[in-house]
Amino acid sequence: MIQEKIPCSTDAVILVGGKGTRLRPLTLSTPKPMLPTAGVPFLSHLLARIKAAGITHVVMGTSYKAEVFEEYFGDGSEMGLEIEYVVEEQALGTGGGIRNVYDRLRHDTVMVFNGDVLGGTDLTKVLDTHAAKDADLTMHLVRVSDPRAFGCVPTDAEGRVLEFLEKTEDPPTNQINAGIYVFKRELIATIPPGRPVSVERETFPRLLEEGRRVFGYVDQSYWRDMGTPDDFVRGSSDLVRGIAPSPLLEGRTGEGLIDDTAGVSDGAWLLGGSVVGRGSEIGGGARLESTVVFDGVKVEPGAVIENSIIGAGVTIGANARISDCVIGEGAKIGARCELKGGMRVWPGVVIPDNGVRFSSDA
Ligand code: GDD
Ligand code: MG
Numbered sequence: 001m002i003q004e005k006i007p008c009s010t011d012a013v014i015l016v017g018g019k020g021t022r023l024r025p026l027t028l029s030t031p032k033p034m035l036p037t038a039g040v041p042f043l044s045h046l047l048a049r050i051k052a053a054g055i056t057h058v059v060m061g062t063s064y065k066a067e068v069f070e071e072y073f074g075d076g077s078e079m080g081l082e083i084e085y086v087v088e089e090q091a092l093g094t095g096g097g098i099r100n101v102y103d104r105l106r107h108d109t110v111m112v113f114n115g116d117v118l119g120g121t122d123l124t125k126v127l128d129t130h131a132a133k134d135a136d137l138t139m140h141l142v143r144v145s146d147p148r149a150f151g152c153v154p155t156d157a158e159g160r161v162l163e164f165l166e167k168t169e170d171p172p173t174n175q176i177n178a179g180i181y182v183f184k185r186e187l188i189a190t191i192p193p194g195r196p197v198s199v200e201r202e203t204f205p206r207l208l209e210e211g212r213r214v215f216g217y218v219d220q221s222y223w224r225d226m227g228t229p230d231d232f233v234r235g236s237s238d239l240v241r242g243i244a245p246s247p248l249l250e251g252r253t254g255e256g257l258i259d260d261t262a263g264v265s266d267g268a269w270l271l272g273g274s275v276v277g278r279g280s281e282i283g284g285g286a287r288l289e290s291t292v293v294f295d296g297v298k299v300e301p302g303a304v305i306e307n308s309i310i311g312a313g314v315t316i317g318a319n320a321r322i323s324d325c326v327i328g329e330g331a332k333i334g335a336r337c338e339l340k341g342g343m344r345v346w347p348g349v350v351i352p353d354n355g356v357r358f359s360s361d362a
Pocket of ligand 2: 114116225226227
């Protein structure tokens with residue numbers, strides 16, 4: 001198969017060392033790429049896409065909660081991959097993380113992934129563009145409505161990258177860094193070892209200044225950075241509904257996804273790509289809309305939950321109403337409480353029955 005020819009000679013590197021601060025408190029116990037997303041740790045979807053593209057050697061650059069990754073994925077053989085882990089004692093940043101795995105690389109072409117991006121781009125096409133342009137570095141780029149939170153990457157008519165502007169208030173274009181790079185291996189050796197380096201703020205601007213051949217591959221594939229609660233909820237819902245592609249969900253998409261060990265009572269509603277995790281129980285008349293319910297959660301009858309993430313072991317009392325919230329592990333939300341508008345409940349917090357209410361027009 002032609003598709004497999006190029007990727008087999010490619011290493012994958014996944015950056016998963018970030019602290020996931022914007023997803024606290026969920027990331028206090030679990031690193032962001034391991035949060036359950038459409039029934040499996042988020043990273044499983046990315047690994048399945050890497051495998052489907054024919055790449056088998058994967059190096060993970062870890063730091064924060066490094067052990068969790070290896071405990072779950074092991075040597076990768078169950079997924080048909082060969083996974084290695086390189087731990088940063090002190091977080092080295094994105095560039096430092098890439099440099100830190102240099103001696104594990106086997107091939108001259110290295111595909112680097114930000115570990116928190118849910119995407120549908122054709123990886124083989126990114127690699128083909130890299131080869132066709134004889135590029136030193138190729139970046140996957142997408143267009144977004146608000147580029148300020150990302151790396152802004154203007155290109156010329158041939159796709160050559162003109163500038164790399166990380167998180168700028170006044171971006172000259174809405175074309176942004178989508179978090180997949182194809183490096184020539186020798187370029188990675190030019191990143192200074194043993195100290196924190198931001199690939200976005202230090203390495204990319206330097207490579208451009210040196211006149212290296214840096215190209216963009218732009219497409220309109222599904223793309224979402226899962227770094228905030230809102231994006232996490234939407235990304236998970238999009239996976240469940242088949243809007244975001246994942247080889248792990250083919251043929252299983254719909255309005256809701258219920259783990260085989262969960263119990264959802266008759267008369268409970270699961271809408272908008274909601275997920276119910278292992279061993280969780282959803283009572284009659286409860287309504288979940290675009291909501292991610294982790295493992296071991298109890299939602300009592302009549303509760304209404306929208307656009308929220310419910311951490312492992314949480315209890316939601318009868319007729320509670322929760323929208324746009326993150327509920328930390330083991331918290332107990334009493335009956336008839338109302339929580340909304342970006343509230344985050346810390347792990348283990350107990351809110352008594354009727355404990356928090358908003359007036360209907362608040
Ligand atoms: N190994 C390692 N070490 N990985 C790290 C470190 C580190 O010190 N710091 C961050 N990472 C990993 C994160 O785990 C994540 O998978 C990835 O690098 C990107 O970090 P984020 O913290 O999620 O960055 P961002 O979303 O603000 O911005 C980045 O991604 C955007 C696209 O999603 C930048 O690359 C932007 O330019 C880009 O547009
Ligand atoms: Mg991110």
